Amino acid sequence: MKGLLLKDIFNLRKVIKQYLLILAFFVCYCFFLKTPSFFPMMTIMSFSMIILTSMGYDEAAGFDKFALTLPVNREDLVRVKYVMLLILLLIGLVVGISGNLIISCFIGGEQEPFAEQFSSILAVAVMFLLVYATMLPVVFKIGVERARMLLMICYIGIFAVIFFGLQFLAELNLLDRIEAARIPMAVGIVGFAAFYVLASYFISLKIIRKREW
Amino acid sequence: MEYAVEAAGLTKHYKDFTLDNVSFQIPTGSIVGFIGENGAGKSTTIKAVLDLIQKDAGTVRLLGRENGARSKEVKEQIGVIFDECYFPDGLQAVDINRMMKHIYKSWEPDVFLGYCKKFGLPERKAVKEFSSGMKVKLSIAAALSHHAKLIILDDACGSLDPVVRSEILDIFMEFIQEEDHTVFLSSHIISDIEKICDYILLIHKGKVLFFENKDSLRYEYGIVRCSEEQYRELDPEMVVGVQRNHFEVEALVKNRRALEEKAHDYVIDPASVEDILLYIVKCSQER
Incomplete structure (x- = not known):
């Protein structure tokens, strides 16, 4: 799997450079808005999107067909993409949080408490994890190009679930209680995300085992 | 006799084509030419052998192992060269070398870079800037750099000029000098097949018409x-x-x-x- 990961890293060199330029633009934009909160969200979004770019490159080159003639099995093809998604999200999270802190220091003024900022950033990361965990089985099934159209639907779907979910909780006057139980909630959300990713992984495995090249 | 590839009753149904009960045995230490017109079923057979498609029926033994294409251990000993190069465009030869070192246990970086040099492939140029002939040469270099015992070519030499093709065929002739090395060569270029093959497998409309020794074909x-x-x-x-x-x-x-x-x-x-x-x-x- 290390070889496949290296292949993605080498192949994405140019793209990563482009993303770094985009991040530099986001930094400037945060200074312009005088708030750092925009930066982690954009960072996490940008880094997580790289997974589709990497799968798009593989698809365009027909790499998976060739990879299966090497000492690589179908499960490895799936595993490497999930590992890469997690690595990308982790990088996005680390860069996002670090950038958020650094930009806050430069901007100065009154900012949200760090615990609140951190939980918002974590929530964004979990949301993107859910989006791409939904996308990956679809990409393995129908390919990146066709799946890209579904990405928007996926974004809207998950945003809608969160938005209407929060409204529903507000109607039941549960938001304050949830606010008070922030840590158990965070553990619950992360647990749910882990379960969701595992389910997505097993669906992808099932798809790739039946796929033909 | 030992066989590098044993296919028995390979069957795959498509809407407009059927690979029909294809059986053959490729003796270890031989070069087998796989011929047939376009759409005869050569690539489908190779895909079935490599487990890239789901067979409707039939079995494949690769290097003595049932369903060998599912075994990493067997695939360590196989080199496959397709008609196209499937390395992603952004990679360079040096990247491929580093990547393959982590994929194959027996990868030989010096052998790979030696082939790149021999074939005139720049080490630090992206694959997307290679000509189609260079891309095939890159695939051949990769297939020959991990002590493979079986090389499978799916119409790989078609885009090469006669000089390079002759050079590549000489490499395969050299490769076959080891008695446990085997080459399974699917090609449209019959002159190449006649030049180096010991056996010829002819497929037509999804059925094997014959699998015969080249010399007895000429005699018969x-x-x-x-x-x-x-x-x-x-x-x-x-x-x-x-x-x-x-x-x-x-x-x-x-x-x-x-x-x-x-x-x-x-x-x-x-x-x-x-x-x-x-x-x-x-x-x-x-x-």
Whole structure:
């Protein structure tokens, strides 16, 4: 799997450079808005999107067909993409949080408490994890190009679930209680995300085992 | 006899094509040429052998292992070269070298870079800037750099010029000097097949028509040039295919030696592999 990961890293060199330029633009934009909160969200979004770019490159080159003639099995093809998604999200999270802190220091003024900022950033990361965990089985099934159209639907779907979910909780006057139980909630959300990713992984495995090249 | 590839009853149904009960055995230490017209089922057979498609029926043993294409251990010993290069565009030869070092246990970086040098492939140029011939050479370099025992080529040499092709064929001839090395070469270029192969496997419309030793093919088959009357006197069992023109009838016959001994008034020329392929395919189309 290390070889496949290296292949993605080498192949994405140019793209990563482009993303770094985009991040530099986001930094400037945060200074312009005088708030750092925009930066982690954009960072996490940008880094997580790289997974589709990497799968798009593989698809365009027909790499998976060739990879299966090497000492690589179908499960490895799936595993490497999930590992890469997690690595990308982790990088996005680390860069996002670090950038958020650094930009806050430069901007100065009154900012949200760090615990609140951190939980918002974590929530964004979990949301993107859910989006791409939904996308990956679809990409393995129908390919990146066709799946890209579904990405928007996926974004809207998950945003809608969160938005209407929060409204529903507000109607039941549960938001304050949830606010008070922030840590158990965070553990619950992360647990749910882990379960969701595992389910997505097993669906992808099932798809790739039946796929033909 | 040991076999590098043993396929038995390979069957795959598509909407407009069926790979029909394909069976063959490739002896270890040989070069086998796999021929057939476009759409005959060569690539489908290779995909079935490599487990890239779900077979409807049949079994494959690779290097003595049932379903060998699912075993990493077996795939360590196989090199596959397709008609296209499947390395992603952004990679350079040095990247491929580093990546393959982590994929194959027996990867030889110096051998790979040596082949790159021999084939004139720049180490630090992205694959997307390579010509189609260079891309195939890159795939060949990769297939030959991990002590493979079996090389499978799926119409890989088609985009190479004759000089490079000849160079590559020499490399395969050198490769085959080790007695446990085998090459399974699917190609449209019959001259290449005739030049280096020990056996020829002919597939037509999804069915194997023959798997024969190249020398016995030359010995067995012949082209009879005769009049229409003489043609009618030929044993129909012997005739594999026939072509008519204004002046004579040309028939591909099997069991040429027997005919030569029996009938001295026929002009019988040896048939090349290309003649055999053309007659068989044309004859089948006319039927």
